[in-house]
Structure formats: structure tokens, C-alpha cells
Amino acid sequence: MRARTTLAVGSLLLLTVTGCGAADMTKQASPFANARGSKTVTLSVQSWVGAQSNVAVAQYILEHKLGYRVDTVQVDEVPAWDALSQGRVDAILEDWGHPDQEKRYVEDKKTIARGGGLGVTGHIGWYVPTYLAKQHPDITDWRNLNKYASLFRTAESGGKGQLMDGSPSYVTNDKALVNNLKLNYQVVFAGSEAAQITQMKQFAKQHKPFLTYWYAPQWLFKKVPMTEVKLPPYKDGCDADAAKVACAYPHTPLQKYLNAGFAASGGKAAAFLKKFSWTTEDQNEVSLMIADQKLSPQDAAKKWADSHPDVWRKWLS
């Protein structure tokens, strides 16, 4: 029985491949997809928890309401675009803005289609813990940061103050900002979001001062209340030259993207993913369950879906 299934699947795939002579690897799906003849959707999960929440809820609806099997792959943002254009991933549910990739894949090659907004607006900024902002109210203006640099000194930052950055995959202008605003700070890269969160929690537990690159919406705000430091205001195009940036980060409406082939012929799954859109509060609710209460993403999604049927019903209509 099992030999026959394998043989049949193998020879079928072999035929489709050898039949046309050329093997276009940009059209090859994951070997783990569509096992046992079920319809599979592959979603890309980015490493931050908000993205995990989107995927968990989408996965729950796809599996339990629409009868799909869902595979998830964790890929960084830029490689995920590449994988999406090749059809190894069917959808990215939360994109923070990648103009270069958008031009290349959506406009020039037309291998990726826009999937509409996620309903959540993202914002990147510099943050200090609220307990620190209460102690020194003027610390939330960038002009006063140099005055407090000694507060943020660590072993890694040498004689300067430490500005903690996270994963190398995130959009950041911090090195240029520190330079152009003439701040006496050293950017220290935590290297991954997990490392950054761990360190921030550790600082917060001891009520130590810290200054960090961070972004909203993010579940950690519920655990460690933080206040944004005002940078020079953002104006359109002020971040065009990466080396000369001296302004704050913009507010970005987060976007969804689908593989062009999947968007056209993905049936109910594609239609659902295009309609998928929720609020920051909803996303945070799920994120908090995953990251703080340590629920598995599946359980968190089920819990949320059970209590918000009015939200997800709209996605299926």
C-alpha cells in the first residue's frame, strides 16, 4: 500500500517534470506540502510574535473552518519575499515595507500579488522603560539623551551609552541616527529578537535604565511598559538616503502579500487570506497568550477564535 502510493506520486511528479524538458526550480513547492492528498497552504512566519499570531489564527481558520492543511516556515523578511516569488511560500501576512523587493517582484516580475492591508499599523522607535521616564521626564526628548548617556553605559558599549538593537533582519537606521544626531551612544546589536527581549525583561526586573530600538504593536509593552523617545519628526522622503537619516521612523500600515499563482488559483484559501484583517488589540491579545502565558500558537488561536466569532466570520463571507 505505502509503496504503491509513493511510487504513484513519484512517477507522477517525475512525468510532469521530465515531460516539459526544463526544470524550473522557481515553481517547486516544499516536499512536505500536500502530504496525503490534502490541500496545503504554506505560510511564512517571521520571527516576531505578532507575525506568529497572524499565522496562528489564519492557520486555525484554514484548518478548522476551511479544511486545509497548513505548513509554516520560519524565514527572515527579505528571504521570505524570495521564497514567496518562487511559490515555496504562499503568503506573507505582515510586511513592514520593503520598497526594493516590492518593485522587483510585484511590479517587474509580477510573481507576487498584493494581498491588502493587515489592519494593523506598525511603528518603529526608540523606547525607554516608563519607570525611567517618570524619574527623568525630560529623557523622552532626543536632545537630552546625551545628558543621560552615562545611565545607559554597559560593558559592551564602552564609555558611551548603549542603544540596543535587535535582529539583523529588521529595518533600522540607528547607526546613522546616532551619528547624524551626534549622540554619545553606541549601537549594540542583540542579534536576535529573542536575545533582545530576554535582556529587556532582565533589565526591567531590576528597574535598570535602558534605551532600545523597539516597535509597536508588540506584546512586551504589556509586560514592560515603555515610553517612546521623541526623535526629529518624520517627513516624507527624509529617510531616502540611508547614510543621512536624521528623523524618526514612519508609521507603516502593515501589508499582506500573496504568491501571484496562489492569489489567482488558490480558491477559498486565497480569498480568505485576502480578506484577513484585524485590529492591533486583537493581534496583541493572541501574541500575549503565546509569548507570555506560553500557550501554543494553536491553543491561543483557538481561544481567540472562540471568543471573537464576529471578527473571523467576516473573513469567510
Add this chain to the structure above:
Amino acid sequence: MATLTVPASRTNIPRLLKSRTAAKLLLLALVTAVLLPLLHGGSWPHDLTVSLDKPLTGASNWVIDNRDSHPLFLYFFGYISNAVVLSVRAVYLTLLAAGWTGVTAFGALLAWRVAGPRLAAGTAIAFLACGALGMWVPTMQTLALMVVAVLASVVVGALLGLAAGLSDRLDRALRPVLDTMQVLPAFAYLLPVVLVFGIGVPAAVLATVVYAAPPMARLTALGLRGADPEVLEAVESLGATRRQRLLTARIPLARGELLLGLNQTIMMALSMAVIASVIGAGGLGDRVYQALASVDVGQALAAGIPIVLLAIVLDRVTGAAGDGTSRPKTIGRAYALAVTVAVALAARLLGRLDWPSGWTLNIAEPVNRAVDWMTNHLYSGVPVIGGTADWAGHFTTWILDPVRGGLQWLPWWSVLLIVAALAWTIGTWRTALTAVLAMAAIGVLGVWDPALDTLSQVLAAVAVTLVLGFATGIAAARSDRVERALRPVLDVFQTMPQFVYLIPVVALFGVGRAPAVAAAVVYALPAVVRITAQGLRQVDPAALESARSLGATGRQQLWQVQLPLAKRSLLLAVNQGVVLVLAVVIIGGLVGGGALGYNVAFGLAQGDLATGLVAGGAIVCLGLMLDRVTQPTERRATKGA
């Protein structure tokens, strides 16, 4: 974890060695004195660097634009990628069709056949544990990927090894390449494969093959060359043709090496399959990676344990097959197959192919609670000794910063000179030349300062590893009880995927270079302990006996007899320690280690080849340099795990 065989005998005449060393150093000093007026101090001069930014970015764009149209991709890479996808899929579907009962039964019976009932029971328990941890499907995905990668590595490796074993010229050409590939950190392999194949399983499998094939090739060649000449002569005198000689004498005689090669290949493939989750390998590695992203050590451990279990089972079973000495009663092949099919069919009829969802055990929560407690109570403010965060701070300011500052302060040519002097005194002029050229290449690539930053972390980590490792190794060599207690701990630590270490070290030591160093020490320690203990135990008992009869105390025996006689294995331990430490210090870029590791992570994350590949190349050179500097003159044994 192959057993490392270390020759303990030494025949050098110390005085001759000393005068030779002195002559070498004198020559180097002379060369420097002549060149000195031409050289400037400080960091690597900018004029001597070559920027690869433009060509690499161009290449990357070309690949992306032509991947779906150029014949090279359509008719060559496309087929390779296709073959990988098809075979992984076939294996995966077979495993799923066999169901958890079928796979467990098959694994256990296979282990029984090659290694006896005890390991069979161990195998069954390991598989059931994977299911009980709720990791059955990811385990099968990793297994499918592993089966394909290992088969491909064995075929490629055996062919290369066969060629090198039969032809002297090929052997000379291949050996340095294989030697080099074996010291490279796994992280450095990922980018080039991703460039061509994109994120996904094909890239992961190919990176694994490139990483895991060299030990097979080396050991095949070694086995073929090491065949007893008398036996070969006897076979020849019987009138056997060249081909018959190969098939009936040389290959069977090399069986031990071939199986050791298989063992090494499997272990390396497994460790790579986990790291390859960064480029979309899926399976267990992906679960570890995802769990770490939400700082969920418990969940990461739940995915890490199956990896360790798989590793231990595969290691023991292939190791037992390689021993071949005691073969207890085994079962017939037909019988084993029949049982497997029967069990699989029974499960299928009962509709129990998937692991029953009620049978899973949630270990994540208690583990997380334990980790929380540790970080709450150890992080800081512990009376007298201070918390772990304070240690990390002191370690960074008192050790890492001065070492890095010192290295970067040294004029560039003096760094090259030190490398040359070290490599030449321990090795030959050839190893010295390779080391110096590798170091110079780093400068030419334009990453001199970050490379020295990485080097400072490696040096600090190696120093700590050696102090701890030698101490533990000596304790293990002197007491059987200590060794027995240590063995399972070492096994587990050595097979644990490097990723799993990263989060606990951040929780304990904060973000920065200190946690990277800590993770590296934990990872490299087992190998150092093992080689040290083994080397000390192999010291000629007659020498010890005579020392004892001369009235030497235990301490004198250790310092004046055992340690000097085991010098060669101690050097080997240093060499292994350096190579393993480098691999983890690079991954430490993910927890704030910065330097080259961060550049590679950045390149992978941003699809920025120019940064990533240059850093990868520099890591290769650094690994090469460190290996050559610590390499004793004779050939080393193969790398463990």
C-alpha cells in the same frame, strides 16, 4: 562521536627540537628586520584591500533575475533541486504511510539486527519519546531530510574517497580541500547555497551534503590506503585482477573505516540539518528556531531532545555496526521486514497512523519555570560571588576588551608574524604558509577589524575551555567513577544543537560577547575533556609504573610523566577546542557577539550577499588559520560529532 585514536609514543629528541625551533624563529626575525622599514603599523592598510561589494551584488541580482529563464538553472540546478524535492518527499510519504508504529518497529528491528537487543530497546524508546514530546511529524521531516542527505553524502564521499584511495595524484589534490572543509563552521556554508537554490529544502539538503561528505571521503581513502599489504600480496598471488582485488580484499578490509565514516557523516548531517533551519529546512530545527524566537526555552528543549535522542541512537547503532566484534544473537532479515509490515498494517487498519494526540507530555512549562527561577536567583545580587550578569560584565571589561584592544592595536604585519611563528614551531613551513596566507586574505577582504574581534572572542573562549577541559579530563582519567558519571553528560552536550544553548546563556549573561563565549565553552568542552582523558589513559603503564617505583607522588606522576607523555593528545584537544569554539562564536552573532558572526546573520537575514559572503570567506580563512596554527606535524584524527 568517533573514538579518537591518539598515538602516545614520542620519539623526538628535545634538544634537536629546541634548536630547530630557535632556528625557525631566528629566520622569521631576520625576515622581519629586512622588511620592517617598508611596513606601517596599525590596522590592515586600505590600499591592500579589494572590495567585492559590486561584483557580489551584481551576481546576486543576476541570479534572481535569471533563475526562472537561464538554461543553467533550467537544465542543471533545476534538476538537482527537483531530484532533492522528489526524494525527500518520497521518503517523507513512506515514513508517514508507515505510521508511528511502523517506523518505531522498523527502527528497533534494524538496531537489533546490527547492534543487539539493548540498542533495539533504546531505539524504540527514543522514537516513542519523540512522539510523546509531541514532535512526531517534525521528527519525520528531519528524518526524511537526513535520509536523503546522508545517502547523497555517502555516495559522494565514497566516490571521492575511492578516487583518492586508488590514485596518489588525486589524493594529493583532494586532501587539503577535505582537511579545510572539515574545519569550516557550518554557518559559513549556508549563504552560497541559498544564493543559487533559494530558501527551502533543496538548499538545506545540499548544504548538509557539502558539510557531511568530507569525513566519508577522508575515511574511505584512509581505509583503502591502510589495507594490510601482506593480505593484498596474497590476493594478488592468487591471480586476482585489479578489480577483484578491490572488491574482495581492499573494500572489505576497509570496513571499519567505512562504517566510521558513515557514523561521522550521520552526526555531521544531523548537526547541519538543525542549523539549516535558518534557510528553511523545516522539521525539528525549525521548531527549535521558532521556539527560541519567542524565548520559549521549554519548547525549544522539547524539539531539542528528539534531536539528541536521534543523534545518540544513530551514533550508537552505527558505532556498534563498526565495531563488529561482539555480534549477539540477531534476527533474520525476512523476519524483521515481516514484523515491520505487519505492525504498520495493523496500525493502518486501526486508523492510528498519527501519533495519538492524548499521549503527549508537556515538558515546556516545568522547564520554563526552572529557567525563570535560575535567572531570577542567579542573574545578579548573589551575595559574595556576585550574579552571573556581574561575571559577564567583568569578563567583558577585564578579558574580552583588553584582548580585542590588544589585537587591534598590534600592527597588522606583527599579527601575521605571530601567526607564522606559532604555526611554524608546532607544524611545518607548509602549515605556517597556509596560516599566514589565510590571515592575509582576511585583510584583503577588508574585514580585518571584525575578524580580530571574532579572534579575541575565540581566544578567550579557548582559554576558558582548556582550563576547565584539562582539569575535568585529568579528573576523569584518574577516576573511573568520574568518567562513568561524565560520559552521558558529555554525550548529551555534544549532540545538543548549538542553537539551544543560546537563550539560556542570554538569560544568565545578558546580551553581548560574554554569552557567545559562554555558549562556545559549553559546546567545545566535551570534546576537550574526552580527548584529554583518553590521551592520559593511553600513557604507557610501564612508564607510570617505573615512576611509581621511583617514589613519585601522585602529583609528580601527573605533571612529570603523564602530561608530558600525553602532549600530542593535549595538542589535539587544543586543535579541536579551537575549531569547535569558532563554530559557536560565529553563531553567537545571534546573541550580540557582533563581528563576523553578526555579518553572516545580517547577510542571511537581508539577502545581502556582499556582506554575508565576505564575512563567510573571512570565517573560512580564520578557521583555516586557527587550525593550522594548532595543528601538530602529523595528521590529526578526524573531528568528533
